[in-house]
Amino acid sequence: MTAMLQILEKDGAVVGELPGLDDGQLKELFVHMLRIRVLDGRMLKLQRAGRIGFVGTSTGLEGSLVGAASGLEAQDWMWSGLREGGAALVRGLPLAEYVAQMYCNSNDTAKGRQMCNHFQHKGSNYPSWSSVIGTQITHGVGAAYASQLRGEDVVHSIHLGDGATSSNGFHSGMNFAGVWKVPAVFVCVDNGWAISVCSREQTAAESYADKAVAYGMPGLEVDGNDVLAVHAAMASAVRRARAGEGPSLLVLKTYRMLGHSSSDDPSKYREDSEVAWWQERCPLERYEAFLTQRGLLAAGEREALERSLEAEIDAVIHEQESAAPMPLRSLVEDVYEEVPRHLRLQFNAFLEVAERRGEATRGDGAFPL
Amino acid sequence: MATLTLLQAVNDALRTKMRQDDSVLVFGEDVGPKGGVFLATEGLTAEFGAKRCFDTPLSEDGIIGTAIGMAANGLRPVCEIQFQDFIFPAFDQIVSEAAKLRYRSGGQYTAPMVIRTPYGGGIRGGLYHSQSGEAYFAHTAGLKVVIPSTPYDAKGLLIAAIEDPDPVLFMEPKALYRSVKGEVPEGHYTVDLSTTRTVREGKDVTVFCYGAMVPVCEKAAAAAAEQGVETHVVDLRTLLPLDEEAVLDAARRTGRVVVVHEAPRFCGFGAEISALIAEHAIEYMEAPVRRVTGFDTPFPNTLEHHYMPDERRVLDAIEATASF
Numbered sequence A: 001m002t003a004m005l006q007i008l009e010k011d012g013a014v015v016g017e018l019p020g021l022d023d024g025q026l027k028e029l030f031v032h033m034l035r036i037r038v039l040d041g042r043m044l045k046l047q048r049a050g051r052i053g054f055v056g057t058s059t060g061l062e063g064s065l066v067g068a069a070s071g072l073e074a075q076d077w078m079w080s081g082l083r084e085g086g087a088a089l090v091r092g093l094p095l096a097e098y099v100a101q102m103y104c105n106s107n108d109t110a111k112g113r114q115m116c117n118h119f120q121h122k123g124s125n126y127p128s129w130s131s132v133i134g135t136q137i138t139h140g141v142g143a144a145y146a147s148q149l150r151g152e153d154v155v156h157s158i159h160l161g162d163g164a165t166s167s168n169g170f171h172s173g174m175n176f177a178g179v180w181k182v183p184a185v186f187v188c189v190d191n192g193w194a195i196s197v198c199s200r201e202q203t204a205a206e207s208y209a210d211k212a213v214a215y216g217m218p219g220l221e222v223d224g225n226d227v228l229a230v231h232a233a234m235a236s237a238v239r240r241a242r243a244g245e246g247p248s249l250l251v252l253k254t255y256r257m258l259g260h261s262s263s264d265d266p267s268k269y270r271e272d273s274e275v276a277w278w279q280e281r282c283p284l285e286r287y288e289a290f291l292t293q294r295g296l297l298a299a300g301e302r303e304a305l306e307r308s309l310e311a312e313i314d315a316v317i318h319e320q321e322s323a324a325p326m327p328l329r330s331l332v333e334d335v336y337e338e339v340p341r342h343l344r345l346q347f348n349a350f351l352e353v354a355e356r357r358g359e360a361t362r363g364d365g366a367f368p369l
Numbered sequence B: 001m002a003t004l005t006l007l008q009a010v011n012d013a014l015r016t017k018m019r020q021d022d023s024v025l026v027f028g029e030d031v032g033p034k035g036g037v038f039l040a041t042e043g044l045t046a047e048f049g050a051k052r053c054f055d056t057p058l059s060e061d062g063i064i065g066t067a068i069g070m071a072a073n074g075l076r077p078v079c080e081i082q083f084q085d086f087i088f089p090a091f092d093q094i095v096s097e098a099a100k101l102r103y104r105s106g107g108q109y110t111a112p113m114v115i116r117t118p119y120g121g122g123i124r125g126g127l128y129h130s131q132s133g134e135a136y137f138a139h140t141a142g143l144k145v146v147i148p149s150t151p152y153d154a155k156g157l158l159i160a161a162i163e164d165p166d167p168v169l170f171m172e173p174k175a176l177y178r179s180v181k182g183e184v185p186e187g188h189y190t191v192d193l194s195t196t197r198t199v200r201e202g203k204d205v206t207v208f209c210y211g212a213m214v215p216v217c218e219k220a221a222a223a224a225a226e227q228g229v230e231t232h233v234v235d236l237r238t239l240l241p242l243d244e245e246a247v248l249d250a251a252r253r254t255g256r257v258v259v260v261h262e263a264p265r266f267c268g269f270g271a272e273i274s275a276l277i278a279e280h281a282i283e284y285m286e287a288p289v290r291r292v293t294g295f296d297t298p299f300p301n302t303l304e305h306h307y308m309p310d311e312r313r314v315l316d317a318i319e320a321t322a323s324f
């Protein structure tokens, strides 16, 4: 196991080789990270106000999400775990679609069928994710095989959490990818926790990166709160995959600063001191210090950027607040390409009951986590 | 007697058995210090220690596979699958292994274990936190499938399941976890598996239901009574092995039957009830059996209240069956 890749110290000092990004690109990474942070805050407020159902936050993960997404090319695919929404924004998921998905309204491209935080964006090759942990891993490998077979210049990045390394899909996906030598990069976001189970209890391996050895591919641990290190590691793994040299595993060491979701209370299972340790390594503050030291960020500029991001997000929220809910007929659509006869009959019978007895009323059940 | 929620009754059952029998273990994802995402296992690690109530890595296959080994070697595992929707990675271990170990070993090896799992809709959980998959498992010989609907039954059935010599899938209606309360005796008692519960007596129409649909059917029955229709409501409680005689008796009593479940209709449990009646009680029937069920679609998200059978839909079926 080689040491963890790091480019920026926690105070922003450069301790590694900087990736070849120009000033504009360096600054853009910061804006993407800040947008994710501001968006999280706004979504949590909407959740508390009862406007949306559930938020799986990314606070603390901004460096990992933006660094990984920025290492891909436009034609590449990204296979999501449960917190990649911010990475998808970097690659072209429109903010309006992001917010519409959180509202599960009729502007949501998934037609309100999934819970919040289940994004997709066909335009940037970002397929829909199920809530079932680990299932996307083999899908990404199969899709990478397809790209390879057609001789396309496309790499598939397959994102997963630390918890997902215990899933059946992780073993099968890593194993197949190694044997087939597909153009894929496995991006394990080790944020320390899988709900209330910490990484120490998830694996006896010293690092998740060690697991790569058994599948015949390189594994690299990267400081996930160092956006430049993540970008550099990703760009290099993507280059390797693109060159036909096969898959690799990146493990981004980061930390889920908030609860598993808007309804989880993490103080029940973890120490404040651990949270404080990571707070000192905040990816945003570190990168802000670096940009400031290089003269790319003026005093007060972060606050100004935050205000403009808030305005951008609030305008989108305003639009989505007034969008219509999904129509009832969507209940039976998209099960198959055509609505089959038995579903048409079931739907008609349902409408007849509504005509005789009024429409169903919404219950007050709430999601527990 | 204490008044408990269904969730507290589950916790009480686990505590009661763990106090009584050192071989009873509780494990699964987040069941330790957090106490489970619904808090069904709250306080168990504190009372019994991390060797008897503990978190596992994120693998349902691992949870159920290791539980089978423990059960085969003298322990009584009660493992939790966080949502029934996530049981499928372990489908192989349940269907090929737990359910068949006794049979394939000629009774030499067995897997006395319980798999607890919350099922059903009503919490805005979308298509992967709301499913009712009982029919997949009720199709599996060697398993027992139990679904309580009251706190009293939840405790008594869970204790009976833990003491049962065969693997039991114990499906908990998450929509009722906190919404139903009832008197629950302290300490040890059991409710026999494979028995039904008469929820309400009536002479006109029989309604079969289970889990979260029981209170819905009770409300519909009360509304039907106002229209002069007396409904006989039966909570099936154990789907496998089913108390077929009790089902047939209840069907014969009124000659008119409605079956209600949240799960999709096609090959759902209602089809089994309907076939049972067609085979053994057709001569008593005054009306066709009606089913009130979820649609034959995945479980929706924002439209879940339209998908799940409610008082209106059940009442509509009761009245149509009564006046057929």
Ligand SMILES: Cc1ncc(C[n+]2csc(CCOP(=O)(O)OP(=O)(O)O)c2C)c(N)n1
Binding pocket: A081, A082, A083, A131, A132, A133, A134, A160, A161, A162, A163, A164, A165, A191, A193, A194, A195, A256, A260, B029, B058, B060, B082, B086, B089
């Ligand atoms: C197969 C399966 N089992 C359990 C769950 C419930 N669950 C949702 S997220 C989660 C933890 C995921 O942890 P990790 O992979 O580290 O991702 P993170 O939440 O940290 O981003 C669990 C257990 C699930 N969604 N799917």
Ligand SMILES: [Mg+2]
Binding pocket: A161, A162, A163, A189, A190, A191, A192, A193, A194, A195
């Ligand atoms: Mg994690």
